[in-house]
Amino acid sequence: MKQIFQGRETEAGKNLLIENLDQQTLDSIKQSYKEEKGSMLWGDLSDEIKSRASELLNIPLPDLLIRAWRESGVLNKYINREEYDPEAVVIIELKEHTMISNHKPYLDIEINQKSIGKINFEINLELIVQGIILKIQDAKIKQIRTGNIKASGTINCEGHEIGKKESEEVDFPGTLDLGEGIPIAP
Template identity: 35%
Template sequence: MQRRERGERKVGDIFLKERGKRTEAYEVLGKGRKLRELNDRISAGFGRDFDVMDGIETSMDELLSIDLADIFMKGWKKYGAVTEVLERSKHSPLQKFYIALSEHTIHSSHRPRLEVEVEGVSLPSLIFEIDLDLKLEGFVLEIVDGEMVAIDSGACMAAGRVSCEGVVLYEKRSEKVELPVRMGFEGEEDG
């Protein structure tokens, strides 16, 4: 789905507030077997030193570019009260339906993969684990013609972690997420 709002929020907005600051976890990850092997293989094959960790750090924005509103909508599609209204609204295409959502938590897990390629040579990829719990309160969902078209946002608290090769890179226990007051959508993607 395409967001129309300029103030969109991504998973990276939760975890990457202190950009440019390599955590101790990065140092642990860099000393791990798989990354040492990657660094050694790259350095031996190209006759110069490489630091895979630099590539991981610069790729974090892309790896964590998951839209929070997409996570909300995928979670709500599994909620019976929302699916009932989605179905009912298909039969009244000109009518707007609003659902006030009570306090609830959406759990979301993602496994993005970082493909490692140096000068055209593919190397083993790195798999990241992103686990996120979003506690939502005071959200109102607008539905038209069988589609979620907008959200009037309320309070959102996030907790979660980002890890790679068993090493936790970022962890948040309870982070308030600032959201636009209203988030609109164009079209939906299945999921």
């Protein structure tokens, strides 16, 4: 997801999430922090919160795609080992399709094993995927090839939109070999 919302990271525009993290949310945690008498300086803790919030976007694109394919059931017929011999390799092309992916990560801030606040995020993505070719064997995705993706999405923090982005069309980089494969159904 990081590629979608941030593109290439630069020091100047490092992260939309960090730049727009709701000050009111941080002020509430700051007050709880003072009451608990934390040993770090508030500025250091605030920087750490922003850094950890940035890490919420560290979900690789293939993981998003596979999760969406699982949830939609588009590949479920390949689970049937009576119809699809586990030794046989099936190559399928997924023509243009739209995938919706929603995530609700959060940060729980603790001092001395006591929670002083929780920051809730909601990340909503729409992916338009074209021309992806999958190699399937033994009810597992073994390889993802070619295609392109266009994405749009929003990031909300505590109910407030803090980021919105639409990507250019991105070519999927050649072939992604998934080794032993990722099961179509968990």
